[in-house]
Amino acid sequence: MLMSLLQLRGPGVSATGVFMASLILLAGCASGPEPAPQEMARSSHQTAPADLQLLCASAAANSAGVEGARVLPVSSQQLDAGNYQVELDAAGSRMSCIIDGEGNVTSIQPS
Amino acid sequence: MTGKKAMEKRSAASPVARNAHLHRRIFAAVLLVAFGLGTTPTHAETQIFDPQTRKWVKYDRQTATRYFARNKQPPEAFRRQVVKFRTAEEPGTIIIDGNQHFLYLVQPNHQAIRYGIGVGREGFGWAGIVRVGRTAEWPTWTPPAEMVERDPNARQWAAGMPGGPDNPLGARALYLYEGDQDTIYRIHGTPEPWTIGLDVSSGCIRMNNDDVIDLHSRIAVGAKVIVLMQGAALYKGV
Numbered sequence: 001m002l003m004s005l006l007q008l009r010g011p012g013v014s015a016t017g018v019f020m021a022s023l024i025l026l027a028g029c030a031s032g033p034e035p036a037p038q039e040m041a042r043s044s045h046q047t048a049p050a051d052l053q054l055l056c057a058s059a060a061a062n063s064a065g066v067e068g069a070r071v072l073p074v075s076s077q078q079l080d081a082g083n084y085q086v087e088l089d090a091a092g093s094r095m096s097c098i099i100d101g102e103g104n105v106t107s108i109q110p111s
Numbered sequence: 112m113t114g115k116k117a118m119e120k121r122s123a124a125s126p127v128a129r130n131a132h133l134h135r136r137i138f139a140a141v142l143l144v145a146f147g148l149g150t151t152p153t154h155a156e157t158q159i160f161d162p163q164t165r166k167w168v169k170y171d172r173q174t175a176t177r178y179f180a181r182n183k184q185p186p187e188a189f190r191r192q193v194v195k196f197r198t199a200e201e202p203g204t205i206i207i208d209g210n211q212h213f214l215y216l217v218q219p220n221h222q223a224i225r226y227g228i229g230v231g232r233e234g235f236g237w238a239g240i241v242r243v244g245r246t247a248e249w250p251t252w253t254p255p256a257e258m259v260e261r262d263p264n265a266r267q268w269a270a271g272m273p274g275g276p277d278n279p280l281g282a283r284a285l286y287l288y289e290g291d292q293d294t295i296y297r298i299h300g301t302p303e304p305w306t307i308g309l310d311v312s313s314g315c316i317r318m319n320n321d322d323v324i325d326l327h328s329r330i331a332v333g334a335k336v337i338v339l340m341q342g343a344a345l346y347k348g349v
Contacts, residue, residue, distance in 0.1 A: 035160055041188035041308060043210045045155035047341055050208040051196045058199050069240055072349045075341045103197045
């Protein structure tokens, strides 16, 4: 792969740069620690765990002063190793929630 | 800066600056590819971890069929198990995570029973807050009119296919209602247990027959059902 990248590089691109990029590519391909057997399935969409999405929904209901049954998480994503962002529909209004992996809501606001 | 001005500035830049700029762009592109950030997939795929190669691999209908033929059960992640689940929802509430192919039945003390499920294929996913309106054991399946029209096999069951091991609804069905209205969606069993973990249905939630029998024995009619599905084509009850 390194040779291919060296062959493909254009003028002005240093060999060091290509070498560094190759190292990053290889790091991206390597797998992390083996997950527990019950965690050996996932979706390519890295959504927030369901319980965290619902904790955000509960916080949004309190913040917006609407009934919990009218708040639904509509999308979510992992921000970094320990935090998730959850977008919610709260009785027709969009809200954004940030929650950590322990279930602590760190931010809830209209989006 | 306008596009024209930016172009003029780029054209006027020295070869060294242009090279540095190109270098940064290639480096950024490599970073994006390396970390899978270059493109956003329009439709998610299920992946399972292969302990032999230590890589996440695509888990599609073909792979799932082979896995099931070899192991006689779906991957461990999709098997019934008790998990930690921090929620204010009452025990007995059903939470469906359509993206990750899990159904949770909330238990006391921040726990839930997690089951693997199959969900709606692309364009058939939905989300919302509904309830279990009624249930049935070994339910009758009546194919929709358009299926009767196009599928000769379905035609013979136009008046209803009696419950049994070959019935598409499997061993139990939980009929989901929005208020007093049947949503036409169900949580049900399946004669195709290898489809657990996949996006295969027309919007119904399918489970292994053993699992749907277990779920049916634990829930009450009226139970709240929250369906989470990023990219849902339809919303119910909210």
